[in-house]
Structures are given as C-alpha cells and as structure tokens.
Amino acid sequence: MSSKQIYQEVILDHCKKPRNWGKIDNPTHKAEGINPLCGDHIWVTMNVRDDTVDDIQYEGESCAICMASGSMMTTKIKGGSLVAASKLIDDFRALTTGALENTEEKTLGSLSIFSGIRDLPSRVKCAMLPWHTLTAAINSQGEVSTEGDHDPVPGSGTDK
Amino acid sequence: MSQKQSFKKDIESARRDFPVLSQLINGCPLTYLDSGASAQMPQSVVERLNNYHAKEHANIHRGVYQLSERATQEYEDARKKISEFLNARKAEEIIFTRGTTNAINLVANSFGREFFKAGDEIIISYMEHHSNIVPWQMLCEQLGTKLKVVPISDVGELDMSVFGELLNERTKLVAITHVSNVLGTVNPVNEITAMAHDCGAKVLIDGAQSAPHMPVDVQDIDCDFYVFSGHKMCGPTGIGVLYAKMDLLNRMRPYEGGGDMILSVSFDKTLYAEVPAKFEAGTPPIAAAIGLGSAVDYLNNIGMSVIHEYEQSLTKYAMDSLREVSDLKFFGTSPTKSGVISFNVKGIHAHDMGTLLNDYGVAVRTGHHCAQPVMERYKVPATTRASLYLYNTRDDIDVLVESIRKVQKLFN
Ligand SMILES: Cc1ncc(COP(=O)(O)O)c(C=O)c1O
Numbered sequence: 001m002s003s004k005q006i007y008q009e010v011i012l013d014h015c016k017k018p019r020n021w022g023k024i025d026n027p028t029h030k031a032e033g034i035n036p037l038c039g040d041h042i043w044v045t046m047n048v049r050d051d052t053v054d055d056i057q058y059e060g061e062s063c064a065i066c067m068a069s070g071s072m073m074t075t076k077i078k079g080g081s082l083v084a085a086s087k088l089i090d091d092f093r094a095l096t097t098g099a100l101e102n103t104e105e106k107t108l109g110s111l112s113i114f115s116g117i118r119d120l121p122s123r124v125k126c127a128m129l130p131w132h133t134l135t136a137a138i139n140s141q142g143e144v145s146t147e148g149d150h151d152p153v154p155g156s157g158t159d160k
Numbered sequence: 161m162s163q164k165q166s167f168k169k170d171i172e173s174a175r176r177d178f179p180v181l182s183q184l185i186n187g188c189p190l191t192y193l194d195s196g197a198s199a200q201m202p203q204s205v206v207e208r209l210n211n212y213h214a215k216e217h218a219n220i221h222r223g224v225y226q227l228s229e230r231a232t233q234e235y236e237d238a239r240k241k242i243s244e245f246l247n248a249r250k251a252e253e254i255i256f257t258r259g260t261t262n263a264i265n266l267v268a269n270s271f272g273r274e275f276f277k278a279g280d281e282i283i284i285s286y287m288e289h290h291s292n293i294v295p296w297q298m299l300c301e302q303l304g305t306k307l308k309v310v311p312i313s314d315v316g317e318l319d320m321s322v323f324g325e326l327l328n329e330r331t332k333l334v335a336i337t338h339v340s341n342v343l344g345t346v347n348p349v350n351e352i353t354a355m356a357h358d359c360g361a362k363v364l365i366d367g368a369q370s371a372p373h374m375p376v377d378v379q380d381i382d383c384d385f386y387v388f389s390g391h392k393m394c395g396p397t398g399i400g401v402l403y404a405k406m407d408l409l410n411r412m413r414p415y416e417g418g419g420d421m422i423l424s425v426s427f428d429k430t431l432y433a434e435v436p437a438k439f440e441a442g443t444p445p446i447a448a449a450i451g452l453g454s455a456v457d458y459l460n461n462i463g464m465s466v467i468h469e470y471e472q473s474l475t476k477y478a479m480d481s482l483r484e485v486s487d488l489k490f491f492g493t494s495p496t497k498s499g500v501i502s503f504n505v506k507g508i509h510a511h512d513m514g515t516l517l518n519d520y521g522v523a524v525r526t527g528h529h530c531a532q533p534v535m536e537r538y539k540v541p542a543t544t545r546a547s548l549y550l551y552n553t554r555d556d557i558d559v560l561v562e563s564i565r566k567v568q569k570l571f572n
C-alpha cells in the first residue's frame with residue numbers, strides 16, 4: 001500500500017477530526033510524551049475507576065501519523081479495562097514493528113492500517129508515541145521520550 | 161562557444177553519467193533532491209572503484225612488489241589531485257580522514273587539546289552542523305575552554321558585527337561552516353578569516369557543503385583548516401579530507417597511534433612519521449581515496465565554476481517556483497544562497513511531507529538536518545530540505561513543486 005493510501009484511508013480523517021481531543025481536568029492518570037527528533041509533543045490524560053478507563057483524552061502537536069494514532073487509540077481504549085489497554089499496547093507495538101502474525105491483526109480492527117508503517121521504519125516511532133505515552137500514564141511515569149532509556153522500539157530508524 | 165554553453169548543452173549527458181538516477185521509485189522516475197546529505201556517484205567513479213577492487217588492490221606503503229607500489233602511487237596521486245582541487249601549497253597538506261566529522265575531531269584533538277587552555281575561547285555559529293559543535297563542546301568540557309556562538313539573522317546570515325564583538329585576544333579558533341547545510345547561506349569566509357587572524361586566532365572552515373559545489377581556493381581564503389567529505393561530491397563514503405597549513409600540521413600531535421604513522425617504535429621512544437603519514441594511522445580507506453580522486457577528475461572535467469553557475473541558476477529557478485506554492489515558508493533566503501533549500505508547508509509536518517513526496521519518487525531530507533540550533537532559532541521542530549547538484553534539472557524542480565501541491569491537496 002502506498003503511503004498516500006494509508007494517509008487517505010484513515011490518517012487524514014483522524015487528523016482533520018481528532019477524537020477525544022483535549023485534556024481532562026484533574027485526571028487520575030496522565031503523561032506527557034515527546035519525540036525530540038521530530039518535535040512531537042503530546043499529552044494523554046485518563047480517568048480510571050475500578051480498573052476501567054472511564055475517559056481518555058489526547059492532545060498535542062505532532063505529525064499526522066502520530067496524531068491519527070493517538071486519536072484512534074482513544075476510541076479503542078475508552079470504556080475498556082486497563083488489562084485490555086495493556087494488551088492492545090503490546091499488540092500495536094507488534095503490529096507496527098512487523099512482529100505480529102497476520103491473523104492477529106483482526107483483533108486490532110481499524111488499527112491494522114498501521115501495519116503499513118512497517119515499510120516506513122523511520123515513522124514507527126511517530127505511530128508509537130501515543131501508545132508509549134499511554135503506558136507511561138498507566139504506570140504514572142509522568143513523562144516519556146522516544147529516545148534514550150525509554151525508547152519504545154530500540155534500534156529502529158531515527159533521524160540522527 | 162563558452163564553457164558555460166557547452167555544459168548546458170551537456171547537462172542531459174551529465175545526468176546520464178549517474179546510473180542510480182535512471183531507476184523508478186514507486187513507479188515514478190527518481191527525483192533525487194538530497195545531495196546535501198549524500199551525492200550520487202557517476203559511472204566513471206563506480207568503474208574506478210570496481211577496477212581497483214578487481215585488479216589493483218594491495219596495502220600501500222608496505223609492499224615492495226608491483227601491486228602495492230601501484231596502489232601506493234594511485235593513493236598519493238589522489239592526494240595530489242585534491243591538493244590541486246583546493247589549491248593547497250603542497251600535497252602533504254592534504255590529510256585523508258573518514259569524513260568531515262572525523263577531520264574536525266582530528267583538529268579538536270591534535271590541535272585544540274595541544275594548544276588551548278582554560279579560559280581560551282572558540283567561536284562557532286548558530287548554523288553549524290552538529291559535527292562542528294559537539295567536538296568543540298567535548299573539548300571545552302575537558303579543557304575549560306569557552307564556546308561562543310555567532311547568531312544568525314532572519315534571512316539566515318551570520319551577524320558579522322556580533323562576530324566582531326566576540327573576537328578578542330582569548331579567541332584561539334573560529335570554526336565556521338562555508339555553506340549552511342540547512343539554510344544554504346554562503347558565509348563570507350575570507351572576511352571571517354582576516355578578522356580572526358587580526359586577533360591571532362586560527363580558522364577552521366567546514367567545507368562539507370562548499371567543496372562539492374563551488375571553486376575553493378584555500379590560499380585565497382587563507383584559512384588554517386578546511387574540511388570536507390567525499391560522499392557529498394560524487395565520491396564514495398568513508399573518505400574525507402583535512403587541509404591544514406604545513407606549519408600547523410608539523411606542530412600538531414598525532415590523532416591516533418598505530419602503524420603507518422611512525423618512523424620507528426621502541427619501548428623507550430617512538431618517533432612519529434612526517435606529515436601527512438603522522439595523521440593517517442593504520443590502513444587507510446585506499447579504494448575510497450582513489451575513488452575520491454576520480455570524483456575530483458569528474459568534477460574538474462565539467463569545471464567547478466561551471467557547476468557553480470549552473471546550480472546558482474537552478475537554485476533561483478527552484479526558489480521562484482516554490483515561492484508560487486501557497487502557504488510555503490522558506491528557511492534561509494540569503495540572496496547569494498547555494499542550492500540547499502529548506503521549507504515547510506503550513507499544516508503539514510515535514511515528516512509527513514517527506515513520506516508522501518516519496519510516493520512520487522521524490523527524495524528529500526526531512527528533520528533537523530543535524531543542526532538543532534538552527535531549528536531552535538526559527539522555532540520549528542523540523543524542515544523539508546531539497547538540495548541540488550549538477551545532475552538536477554528544472555524538470556526535477558517541476559516534479560517537486562507538482563508533488564508538493566498533490567500532498568497539499570491530500571491534506572485539504
Ligand atoms: C555542513 C556539514 N558539516 C558536516 C557534515 C558531516 O559530514 P560527514 O557526516 O560526512 O562527516 C555535513 C554532512 O551532513 C554537513 O552538511
């Protein structure tokens with residue numbers, strides 16, 4: 001699939017109309033994510049009650065791939081359990097890095113469009129940043145970066 | 161017929177000299193606009209490398225047999241070609257390095273560490289590539305030397321009056337890029353060198369973006385050090401050059417120790433070899449050096465002034481064409497700029513632009529271009545950069561502009 005098709009099919013829709021856009025006041029969980037290499041800077045805020053994600057919002061400045069990934073993430077996570085969220089984070093990482101079997105892609109539904117990112121290794125981190133930040137929010141880590149110790153996909157292509 | 165006309169007539173054939181350019185990317189002809197990162201090699205250089213590997217390879221300076229002597233001769237001939245290319249006084253003033261980065265680190269260690277002390281000052285600028293920032297920062301950490309930074313204006317030119325104010329008797333070195341790899345600005349290196357010398361400071365010029373594109377005369381500039389990379393001027397990777405004035409090279413310490421850089425070794429005392437061997441420890445990238453010599457032949461055949469003029473006219477065409485694109489903002493608009501063109505289009509992140517341009521076979525660089533202080537200066541995380549070389553044509557520019565418009569349409 002060409003990049004243009006990936007962008008056309010989902011990414012641009014979510015960029016033009018990002019879902020759950022914003023920051024929750026006094027959230028139970030929050031984290032800030034940055035990708036110093038492309039200047040992406042995002043926030044994930046959540047209200048979690050009895051292990052259920054009652055609300056999740058996403059906001060930030062980023063490229064279209066990161067923005068769409070974040071927007072779609074909120075729609076998948078909202079209303080689900082933290083356990084389900086963690087499983088989805090793992091699956092999404094496997095999907096974008098190409099570690100996932102095709103059959104498993106079904107469970108990811110519309111997110112499977114991001115499998116096309118495999119062919120754009122330099123963009124994997126853009127797609128991963130919201131999920132990486134979500135992990136940090138769940139673990140109350142506060143702030144994460146795509147570089148250094150917290151690199152979500154060590155060894156992937158970056159802009160040095 | 162003037163030289164210029166004959167080049168223009170030949171431009172189609174110059175492009176055909178580069179086999180890599182005739183391929184399709186995503187079904188579109190490759191439009192290669194990233195020569196600032198790495199230029200392509202003409203067939204003649206590819207063949208020179210092939211021939212060396214197929215028929216001529218041996219270690220140099222070591223064998224008394226014919227093959228080794230021939231390889232040594234070719235390696236030294238390459239040094240001579242490069243010294244003539246830069247108009248150095250003699251071939252020995254040319255030190256082969258792994259590239260620009262390696263050459264700057266050599267100067268920082270062999271010259272800086274030897275002659276600078278705490279409280280001394282090094283002047284660089286806001287438009288330096290990380291490779292002309294970090295080695296000096298590391299040196300400053302070790303020695304307690306101070307780093308001073310010349311600011312840049314909105315159009316992307318050095319603030320020469322601040323430069324004048326920063327210079328003083330503590331200034332030991334001015335390390336400035338000849339041409340900015342993000343903004344395309346051509347810095348007044350003759351003036352910079354004269355001003356620095358008046359204060360007793362030495363001058364290093366980063367020629368990574370100038371040596372490939374314009375005639376360079378190190379004696380005319382009068383700089384003390386001039387560095388560049390082979391892979392940005394039609395040569396292979398893994399080879400670069402440090403030019404330095406002979407008296408400095410004689411006084412500098414070796415950078416690395418090992419074979420080939422010694423006169424004699426004993427556990428009491430090791431004597432170092434003469435310049436340039438003193439700075440070329442170990443087996444050097446012999447093939448790459450010979451390949452670079454062949455790249456110099458290729459460029460000389462066309463003529464550096466011809467290349468410069470051609471690129472200037474192509475740059476003007478590109479700037480004029482891109483200016484027609486709505487919501488496009490340039491970074492670096494100095495009137496005398498070279499063919500390095502940075503821009504962003506409103507509402508489209510540079511990385512999205514780069515990824516989508518690739519769909520049309522257009523190769524541009526996106527990101528911070530190893531020059532984060534420039535990004536900070538213009539308050540952008542990243543830019544899209546198209547950089548031109550002798551094999552680019554107006555058609556390439558037209559494809560770029562057309563493709564940017566298609567990406568814009570996708571986003572609107
Ligand atoms: C101005 C400038 N300086 C230094 C470098 C570093 O060159 P190299 O990576 O070949 O050592 C580059 C290349 O990216 C450059 O454009």
